[in-house]
Amino acid sequence: MATGPLPHPSPLLRGVGVSPGTAAGPTVRITERAPVPAAGPAPSDPAAVAARIGPAAEAVARSLRERTAGTEEAAAVLAATAEMATDPSLISKAETLVTEGRLPAERAVHDAAEAFAEMLSAAGGLMAERVRDVRDVRDRIVAELSGTVPPGVPDLDRPCVLLARDLSPADTADLDPSLVLALATEEGGPTGHTAVLARAMGIPAVVAVRGLLEHAAPGAVVDGTSGEVALHAEAVAARPAAAAGVSWDGKGRTRDGRPVPVMANVGSPADSRAAVEGGAQGVGLFRTEFCFLDAAAEPSEATQREAYRSVLEPLAGLPVVVRTLDAGADKPLPFLSMGEEPNPALGVRGLRVAFDRPALLERQLSAIVGAAADTGARVSAMAPMVATAEEAHWFAERARAAGVERVGVMVETPAAALAGPALFEAVDFVSVGTNDLAQYTFAADRLSGALAELNDPWQPALLRLVATLAREGGSHGVPVGVCGEAAADPRLAGVLAGLGVSSLSVSTAALAPVGSELAVHTWEAYGRAARAALASGSARGAREAAARALAEEGTQAP
Template structure:
């Protein structure tokens, strides 16, 4: 019938019958007015608590990214401000409870969307919570993934994160959404589950297709009139044995992104050589006051302990106007993504950073993990030097920075002269390079990590790395793409940190070609006019260069 092009966010190929996911309830009616507004308002909190309890039960049975998403959604269901606004609308405007929840959630979602960045990522969670509470109040089933007895391709406007977390990879061959972006919760969860996925495939819901062929690496969806026989996702035969190398033995460390003790265990089970990004925000998210140094030390140690003897890069607190925390008391900003965030928060609160650094260093001593620390949102060499001085004073053995802005990439040489290493956050670097909010589906193509402008900035970092013999890694979602991972190695990246589920396919892909071939593929991709051509050119180089099974096997030993 037709072929749609979106953004591939989880690699693999699959085909099968289409199942449409209708993920939104109809808008609740404005009336009739409740006879007893006080009693009607009192229905809201119990319904929200039932929703939260159900999500918490699901979280308890999950792990890793899925557990984290379900816990966040459960907490949002009982947000005091949301529930108070809904109750007030019932009492003051005599709205039915379902309509009051709908309107209160709409106000929250609008404010988050206007803030952009991290806060905009929460809009889909608010809509999901809204629909679940409204369904409870209305006595109807919540919309979501329908039960199916046949492995199928799910096609949706934008699948709710809490529903994505529960998907069975044996029954869900692939995901296709009309909205979303490469860093949405749906995309991240699809990668962690190993399900091929394409987002921002406009028109997928309106074609009336009965079958679909999905290529999660190329970002294409072929829709056909007949229901196709299910074909499980085509994945590379994993010949990876836990050490990242090209076929000629060039080392590229393969690491995992973690943010909780459960994710640390999953990373090691998947064969990670360590962690290239330990997110410390989990220790702060629910805190109404700054956690004590002792509390932080204990929390970090729980994550670091499984990595005894292995490298772990710990990112200091990444918060601010874009990721507000109650105790920070950061002023509202017209554009939080461009405001006081990441390391910038510490400039006015250096004692906050010093206490965290002390806790990280102490946790490293407690656990035997080989800990490095890095700061988020560094833009200038002076900022890098400021952080390095404080981190070394706290006793940190290795100090680095995240490169998330074009300014940092353009000053790569000067910044590396101040620190021991750098790590590229491709999600933010793509967003800032193309001036495109990564949570807006219509701009998803601009946040494609294959954008040549992004690849050229990474090449500059690779050159600076080689000139100073200081490592530069990637800890953004781009590292999870098996083809792009090799291209990044060809650009000079020395480590790749990703979701644990992606490690085997990335390791296998990396080992299929020697470094010189990956370098040729990287040169072709970076010189392309657009992201689609970058993929095609890189793939053409690899197809022309026959991989050697002997070399691949040798590189994996």
């Protein structure tokens, strides 16, 4: 590990910190983009050329499935990308461009994929998250057809800091944390695949760093907490993220003993096992979509019960909050037949899907209750994408009728955050999804690199909504937790506790960093830091104000 002063930086750039920690090392730059294939010459045998596209796509999918993934999130990304590579509509469109448009196979795949990407981009919201995936698949199939190597992360032979315009989900998914000390990108946002996967793997990361690739610096220091990237005129010695202060006894509490349970976000049996091994005090977000995503028809109640049981078994005796199906036009499921919407991010999604299909929700709730009985997990249920107290009452009535003893809702819209006493009269708890709450509060697509600062969870306006919700929840005896990505930032986790948040739910990789950081300061100190952040005028100002307030207390245990 390097000691002593680092070389003089030139320059210091700022982006949005999305995975906490600081690391330094020599840089590896990923700047190239795949060129647009030539539109000619026209194939002499269009049928034979078109017939090459399907096998090339299958080869890409096979390669993606064979790649090693270090986390469940990464494995899911690789599987989804492989599935997209063999999408029949993409292959059919490309084949038609060859046979009818007389394009070479490479250009046909490029144009077909780009048409899909533009359509997804225009839809906005979560549909736009798939644009990077589509273009990644496009480049891989084109490379397979042309016998070249697609742009991406090169083979690494030493620890380094990655600098890139953006990273494809598949490339990010199989990064080796022992070789990638940190990463920084010019594009992307705090809830994109790069950010989510970096957090899951514990790699410090900063996104939306404007001008990052304009400087040919051979060394860099990346601070994933502050969002700063210091580029150096000479390579710096490799220094991994500091490990000090990450020991944790498995009990979330402040230095003076105020309990703030630290729980895990899970979406598979492997996630549950990892959460238990990581010391999670329970699960604050169990995503149930995993048993719906590849289903051509709605899974039966028995199938769902078995799937949920496999996730709940390792969690016997622990509290688990199960989120009901979070799907809709922006995350289409074949059996829902939702049709097209002009703006899916503002359309029928989350609980709204169940309003016209109450039996769908009732079968899922019954399966959840059955799986809880099978395993001994202490299960609660919550609904996603609730906007009004009336919707909360609608869900609570059905959940309790199904046998759910503890019922809650996710707060992902400003309307729900400001619903007041009527919301708390309907439920036993609420959980804040900071990703969507930020997107809807600031009218800023959470995947837009240009708008990434607006989606920074340190934004004072977002913190004020959380503070209002926590204050009103406390006055009604209703716990207010946070299960969004904001909770995974150790310093922000303390500020959230200072705002009155009662529990935090994070990725497994963030359990120990968050739990150990909470124990550094008293609850009163976190309260002062929270008030300082609320009084700031920007995300950066809030982050700096909180740091100053906490520094005043010191870090020595009494």
